Amino acid sequence: MIITPVTLNKQKNDFTIIDIRSSDEIGKFPLVGLNTISSPYGNKINIGGQKVLVCQYGIVTEGIIIEKNIKDAYSLLGGAQAWIEFYNDNEDLSRWARQTVLPEIGIEGQKKLLESKVSIIGMGGLGCPAAQSLVTAGIGNIKLIDNDEISLSNLHRQPLYSIEDVGEEKVVVAKSKLENLNPEVNIEIDNSFFDNENCEELLSNTDVIIDATDNIKSRQNIDQASKKFNIPMIYGGLFRFEGQVATLNVNGSPGYKELFPDPQSKEEDSCVEAGVLGMLPGIIGNIQALEAVKLIVGINKNLIGKLLIYDAMNHDTQVIEL
Amino acid sequence: MIFIKVKCFSQVKYALGVDELTFQLDEDSTSNDLENIIRKKAGPKLNNISLRIAINQKYLIEETILQDGDEVVFIPPVQGG
Numbered sequence: 001m002i003i004t005p006v007t008l009n010k011q012k013n014d015f016t017i018i019d020i021r022s023s024d025e026i027g028k029f030p031l032v033g034l035n036t037i038s039s040p041y042g043n044k045i046n047i048g049g050q051k052v053l054v055c056q057y058g059i060v061t062e063g064i065i066i067e068k069n070i071k072d073a074y075s076l077l078g079g080a081q082a083w084i085e086f087y088n089d090n091e092d093l094s095r096w097a098r099q100t101v102l103p104e105i106g107i108e109g110q111k112k113l114l115e116s117k118v119s120i121i122g123m124g125g126l127g128c129p130a131a132q133s134l135v136t137a138g139i140g141n142i143k144l145i146d147n148d149e150i151s152l153s154n155l156h157r158q159p160l161y162s163i164e165d166v167g168e169e170k171v172v173v174a175k176s177k178l179e180n181l182n183p184e185v186n187i188e189i190d191n192s193f194f195d196n197e198n199c200e201e202l203l204s205n206t207d208v209i210i211d212a213t214d215n216i217k218s219r220q221n222i223d224q225a226s227k228k229f230n231i232p233m234i235y236g237g238l239f240r241f242e243g244q245v246a247t248l249n250v251n252g253s254p255g256y257k258e259l260f261p262d263p264q265s266k267e268e269d270s271c272v273e274a275g276v277l278g279m280l281p282g283i284i285g286n287i288q289a290l291e292a293v294k295l296i297v298g299i300n301k302n303l304i305g306k307l308l309i310y311d312a313m314n315h316d317t318q319v320i321e322l
Numbered sequence: 323m324i325f326i327k328v329k330c331f332s333q334v335k336y337a338l339g340v341d342e343l344t345f346q347l348d349e350d351s352t353s354n355d356l357e358n359i360i361r362k363k364a365g366p367k368l369n370n371i372s373l374r375i376a377i378n379q380k381y382l383i384e385e386t387i388l389q390d391g392d393e394v395v396f397i398p399p400v401q402g403g
Contacts, residue, residue, distance in 0.1 A: 263399035266371065311335075320395065
């Protein structure tokens with residue numbers, strides 16, 4: 001069983017709180033605001049009554065409770081890290097404990113995600129998985145832009161939509177489904193077709209654009225707006241079993257125009273004509289979301305100035321330096 | 323003579339029907355020479371499709387003389403999303 005910092009704070013007098021960390025760790029990160037028993041070797045965790053076990057990140061205690069079958073015991077979700085953040089800033093980030101434990105993300109990275117805004121242009125095969133992952137990762141503000149309605153042939157690769165949604169506006173249904181995943185996210189929707197006329201209004205306050213469109217002209221329009229307003233774009237494209245991803249226009253880094261100065265392709269090479277298996281946009285859309293998170297948090301191993309090509313048939317990847 | 327490996331992706335792979343090919347070319351052959359060979363081999367399937375070229379995982383800005391052992395990727399723009 002787990003307990004969040006918010007709940008523990010309300011009910012702290014009902015529990016014995018046992019800190020299983022070493023005295024060294026407790027010294028560095030004290031559990032301010034809680035009356036605790038220290039038990040670095042775990043010899044006190046079997047005491048009677050309701051108790052909360054605390055470790056640094058809330059992972060060790062979850063394991064101990066299951067392994068030792070400790071009765072009436074809760075693990076503090078996110079551990080001391082989440083409690084200290086809650087106590088100091090009155091902000092409960094424990095639901096993201098499994099990603100704040102990553103040193104590359106941490107509490108500071110999570111706060112950046114919560115304060116950021118990502119605009120997703122196109123809520124089809126790439127947009128749906130990208131939006132799902134960004135919402136669950138804790139991006140605080142998301143804008144969904146698409147003028148399309150849901151059709152039956154979308155469902156195999158656009159997992160936000162169900163049979164009963166056919167004929168409804170994609171952005172309306174997507175907002176509703178995404179809010180179930182994380183009710184705290186602020187989701188704006190716009191059912192316009194993104195173009196050079198409305199781009200400034202559509203992208204207001206955006207930190208990162210996800211290009212989840214399905215045609216070259218739209219990608220060129222997004223690239224122009226991305227350059228003009230200095231907002232990075234994460235490009236994603238599909239062809240049958242293959243996908244491409246690049247992080248473009250980051251403080252003057254190459255953009256779509258530099259990637260494809262004079263792009264020519266055939267209509268029959270779109271997903272509609274050439275076909276696509278549903279897992280591929282799932283993979284590529286998630287890579288786009290991953291790159292957006294890395295960009296916002298400031299992780300410097302990324303796809304800036306690089307093009308990733310992924311072939312799902314033989315799992316061959318190429319990372320090309322631009 | 324030099325040997326060049328071409329890794330095929332997207333429309334190039336579907337036009338040629340293989341994942342990769344090795345070509346034996348004259349010394350001083352260029353990236354454009356190789357593109358012409360690929361387009362000729364692919365026939366009309368690559369008509370009206372632009373291709374960018376990367377050699378040894380680095381995008382080419384301009385025509386370059388190929389070196390023995392180079393690995394070349396032709397990259398078309400892809401539309402799907």
